[in-house]
Amino acid sequence: MFFEQLLFLVAGALAIGGALGVVLLRNPFYSVLALVTHLFALAILFLLLTAAFLAAAQVVVYAGAVMVLYVFVVAYVGGSDDELRPATAGPLVVIGPIFAGALLIELIVAIVGSSLSALDSRGAEVGAGFGSPGAIGEALLTKFLLPFEAASFLLLIAAVGAVVLARKRRGLREPADAISVADVVRHQPPAAGTQKEAIG
């Protein structure tokens, strides 16, 4: 019992510290590393909530695969250290944290004031297999087969979309000085996306 509370305190402090690091660190590369810390701490919290499979998926998929993608893109684009320009910053820099604080107070009032009596307990009694890969897999392939298939289809669409978005477009003329987001989406050079372009 004491060990569980200690683990919660350590993991919760790491999770909040990592989250603050993501927001406050100026170099995007350090923000990514702070998010990795945060994700590991969340995996520990998932284990405390007897969600073993999700904890493993969190470490493997999130902290492993997704964060590697982030690190590559930050290394490619190159994070700029001076992106927090206080002199030209808009009013959102002041209003944003105030709004977030108000949201936090509102959420905590809602949680504390909710009539869910089970919220102040350790939760329902669950067997040893709760949250194990077997239980998750059985639910995923019987009751939740349709969301499972939809998720796989969504992943396929995202993969194709990423290839289309990040592909190197050859034969592109030099961009003009004034250029907009709409150009990135709309503008297609004559040979882009064709067999001719692939051959070069």
Added chain:
Amino acid sequence: MDVSWFVVLSAFIFCIGAAGVMTRRSPLVILLCLELMLNAGNLALIAFARMVGNVEGQIFALIVMVVAACEVVIGLGVIVAMYRRKLPIDVDDMAELRG
């Protein structure tokens, strides 16, 4: 540990992420803060799944993870495309699509 502790922690993480989305200017960091908010939602979902003693909330969290991965892939693809076209990597300068 009571379930309410986990839910309060998830509220904290969600609000930190929301503050980051509103104040940061780099789209890379905004995506990271979106990840924070999605993970806070996941933590609340899993805490409530434990409260009810039902595995369905964990399935929901798993699907949220899939959607978050898709969102990251598309968002990073857009950022790479912006970089290739030598656009400024700054959301304040990207106001063309504002309605």
